Amino acid sequence: xxxxxxxxxxxxxxxxxxxxxxxxxxxxxxxxxxxxxxxxxxxxxxxxxxxxxxxxxxxxxxxxxxxxxxxxxxxxxxxxxxxxxxxxxxxxxxxxxxxxxxxxxxxxxxxxxxxxxxxxxxxxxxxxxxxxxxxxxxxxxxxxxxxxxxxxxxxxxxxxxxxxxxxxxxxxxxxxxxxxxxxxxxxxxxxxxxxxxxxxxxxxxxxxxxxxxxxxxxxxxxxxxxxxxxxxxxxxxxxxxxxxxxxxxxxxxxxxxxxxxxxxxxxxxxxxxxxxxxxxxxxxxxxxxxxxxxxxxxxxxxxxxxxxxxxxxxxxxxxxxxxxxxxxxxxxxxxxxxxxxxxxxxxxxxxxxxxxxxxxxxxxxxxxxxxxxxxxxxxxxxxxxxxxxxxxxxxxxxxxxxxxxxxxxxxxxxx
Amino acid sequence: xxxxxxxxxxxxxxxxxxxxxxxxxxxxxxxxxxxxxxxxxxxxxxxxxxxxxxxxxxxxxxxxxxxxxxxxxxxxxxxxxxxxxxxxxxxxxxxxxxxxxxxxxxxxxxxxxxxxxxxxxxxxxxxxxxxxxxxxxxxxxxxxxxxxxxxxxxxxxxxxxxxxxxxxxxxxxxxxxxxxxxxxxxxxxxxxxxxxxxxxxxxxxxxxxxxxxxxxxxxxxxxxxxxxxxxxxxxxxxxxxxxxxxxxxxxxxxxxxxxxxxxxxxxxxxxxxxxxxxxxxxxxxxxxxxxxxxxxxxxxxxxxxxxxxxxxxxxxxxxxxxxxxxxxxxxxxxxxxxxxxxxxxxxxxxxxxxxxxxxxxxxxxxxxxxxxxxxxxxxxxxxxxxxxxxxxxxxxxxxxxxxxxxxxxxxxxxx
Numbered sequence: 001x002x003x004x005x006x007x008x009x010x011x012x013x014x015x016x017x018x019x020x021x022x023x024x025x026x027x028x029x030x031x032x033x034x035x036x037x038x039x040x041x042x043x044x045x046x047x048x049x050x051x052x053x054x055x056x057x058x059x060x061x062x063x064x065x066x067x068x069x070x071x072x073x074x075x076x077x078x079x080x081x082x083x084x085x086x087x088x089x090x091x092x093x094x095x096x097x098x099x100x101x102x103x104x105x106x107x108x109x110x111x112x113x114x115x116x117x118x119x120x121x122x123x124x125x126x127x128x129x130x131x132x133x134x135x136x137x138x139x140x141x142x143x144x145x146x147x148x149x150x151x152x153x154x155x156x157x158x159x160x161x162x163x164x165x166x167x168x169x170x171x172x173x174x175x176x177x178x179x180x181x182x183x184x185x186x187x188x189x190x191x192x193x194x195x196x197x198x199x200x201x202x203x204x205x206x207x208x209x210x211x212x213x214x215x216x217x218x219x220x221x222x223x224x225x226x227x228x229x230x231x232x233x234x235x236x237x238x239x240x241x242x243x244x245x246x247x248x249x250x251x252x253x254x255x256x257x258x259x260x261x262x263x264x265x266x267x268x269x270x271x272x273x274x275x276x277x278x279x280x281x282x283x284x285x286x287x288x289x290x291x292x293x294x295x296x297x298x299x300x301x302x303x304x305x306x307x308x309x310x311x312x313x314x315x316x317x318x319x320x321x322x323x324x325x326x327x328x329x330x331x332x333x334x335x336x337x338x339x340x341x342x343x344x345x346x347x348x349x350x351x352x353x354x355x356x357x358x359x360x361x362x363x364x365x366x367x368x369x370x371x372x373x374x375x376x377x378x379x380x381x382x383x384x385x386x387x388x389x390x391x392x393x394x395x396x397x398x399x400x401x402x403x404x405x406x407x408x409x410x411x412x413x414x415x
Numbered sequence: 416x417x418x419x420x421x422x423x424x425x426x427x428x429x430x431x432x433x434x435x436x437x438x439x440x441x442x443x444x445x446x447x448x449x450x451x452x453x454x455x456x457x458x459x460x461x462x463x464x465x466x467x468x469x470x471x472x473x474x475x476x477x478x479x480x481x482x483x484x485x486x487x488x489x490x491x492x493x494x495x496x497x498x499x500x501x502x503x504x505x506x507x508x509x510x511x512x513x514x515x516x517x518x519x520x521x522x523x524x525x526x527x528x529x530x531x532x533x534x535x536x537x538x539x540x541x542x543x544x545x546x547x548x549x550x551x552x553x554x555x556x557x558x559x560x561x562x563x564x565x566x567x568x569x570x571x572x573x574x575x576x577x578x579x580x581x582x583x584x585x586x587x588x589x590x591x592x593x594x595x596x597x598x599x600x601x602x603x604x605x606x607x608x609x610x611x612x613x614x615x616x617x618x619x620x621x622x623x624x625x626x627x628x629x630x631x632x633x634x635x636x637x638x639x640x641x642x643x644x645x646x647x648x649x650x651x652x653x654x655x656x657x658x659x660x661x662x663x664x665x666x667x668x669x670x671x672x673x674x675x676x677x678x679x680x681x682x683x684x685x686x687x688x689x690x691x692x693x694x695x696x697x698x699x700x701x702x703x704x705x706x707x708x709x710x711x712x713x714x715x716x717x718x719x720x721x722x723x724x725x726x727x728x729x730x731x732x733x734x735x736x737x738x739x740x741x742x743x744x745x746x747x748x749x750x751x752x753x754x755x756x757x758x759x760x761x762x763x764x765x766x767x768x769x770x771x772x773x774x775x776x777x778x779x780x781x782x783x784x785x786x787x788x789x790x791x792x793x794x795x796x797x798x799x800x801x802x803x804x805x806x807x808x809x810x811x812x813x814x815x816x817x818x819x820x821x822x823x824x825x826x827x828x829x830x
Contacts, residue, residue: 038554038558038826039825039826053754055470055742056825057825060825062602062825063825064602064603064824065602065824068602071604075561075563076561077555077558094562104779117698128827129827139453140492144492145511149490186483187477187479187480187483189483190489247821268548273784334423345602379518388810391810395803395806395810399803409453409454409477410451410453410471410472411452411454412471412543412544
């Protein structure tokens, strides 16, 4: 079969995959974007779905809507089962797909560091399904507690534990504390709100590793003001369906353990024979190409690349920038030009803690409180895809801000 | 255990149950509302969730939010497993609950009239989970078709069959035709839109039984204009995973059969020993009381009551009015007054077909087209619970109306 133009297959419709597709739109290539979901998930706000603040639809965007303006880009809803890099094809649940160029941007998955019970009992926060399941679990615990007459069982149901004091753990802890102290207190007038606890466990001696100590201290103090019990140096040793065990012998009865402590590139089960390094991420050249296959690019959380001696973080801005460069490099290869090396332009990072409270570290300057919070709001709204999603998120945030309310408190049936 | 005030247990947080709770708010009774979901579903708009027009959150409202202003009403999230009318208690998944008065308002369930394969292969449209599953199925069929090279298989995936020409079938057929001819045509530019079919099968010789012939004819003509193939006198004999069999030997290859043809009161499996009549609805006295137990009320779809020789329809307005009367009758019983008989005030009915097109039969007068459609919009918005839900629904409808767009096209993972 003669093909007019080279075929580029992109695996993953996250930030890296979408920006790569965008970079290839209109170019003399045929692009096929493959994802297991028909929507792109705006992961930076996923924790707000878990905290009953946003409906899933507000942070998900149908991939085909994004691709409408890109006539040379098609979409395939499928699971990738395996790679055949020598044969230049991938195996998917919808059949074998040949490629001339392959962009792997499949993201990352949970890493439980071998903690017993982690995989079975902890609630991860990596996918839309995870977020909806965690939301249902929290609301379900309240429903159980409402009619539980045994005080110990009730306290166990109302103890919510978050493992991991990175950005996701901090943001989720704050959002959960606000959910509990506002709407849920009003929803359950017969429950004693003092029995509800939010614990944030971090193994290291500070929250938000990598940020300046002043911002770490602000985040911790602010969470504590909101009623979150922050425990530093707390090493989780085991998770059961009713407790979390901490090194030193302490056992905390809790039915809900949210896991935000670790992610890795490839899951243990994915049979992709790629050279993995630390964190099961895949080694890449500075040009984002695979060392062994110059027509295979690795992007986003999956790719392990160092800059100034430090591994690049698994964040949306790295993925976006890599997606853009990979598209550019493929077009350079097609024109016979050498691919360019990746340089991450770190614009800084921001973490919101709650109402009027955030920390931001931008261009080397630190902000806290209301200015950081407004900045956080603006940047996240700006980066959401689609006018309607922006409107929906704004509507929800305004609702929450002015009425101290959460609109989306549905326990959806688990099928 | 001494109880200060009589205990009223309401089973079901639909229209009947909620309006009964509202009628008992502030009265000298303790009320417990039991439902398997923690939210009330606005069923008249459920088909719009299935047609990717509204997100589930737009037509669901947390029960506890509604109950906040009713201090004597509590909520229990539980499944009802059985009744013990002699012992005055109900068995639930959360334990046994004693009552002084019981209001059964558990709604209705699907009735497949013994059609083989109905239960296994048809997609019902009775619950939020049903609507989300049907939406995922429709979008999934498009994704399959997009990469299906066999033309017969592709046409089978793109044939959507709706069984039942009552209000739900007509409304869903119209909404589905608009989804297919608008947003999906734009999402799948490589598919030939001529291959998509929407079939509406009705066993009787008219759509919308009970409405004046002029409105029936209007609905049929309008659906046909929108591309829906309306087949009257089409008796479904069997449903498989790839076809629907019609009496007379015709077999239509189709992967999606939406079932709106029949509902019944109690499911076959519910072990509630109540005297059932036609449609497995439960016989009640005109006062809505059980003939055998004067402290048990039966409301809504579950209850079978005739007025002027005709069974009352299974619609929201009957349920709402019965909920109000049951609350009143319990309070009358407590005061030693005789309960009042139910009289249905039929304000008429309305069915929307599509953009600017609806039929309405109100106070004996018939309307079609734009006036009926505006009336339909207004009445449904007015009856939605919660300002935020109204806003969200209006936002979605305006989006759809002005941009010919559907925002909510997510295929959610089946767990």
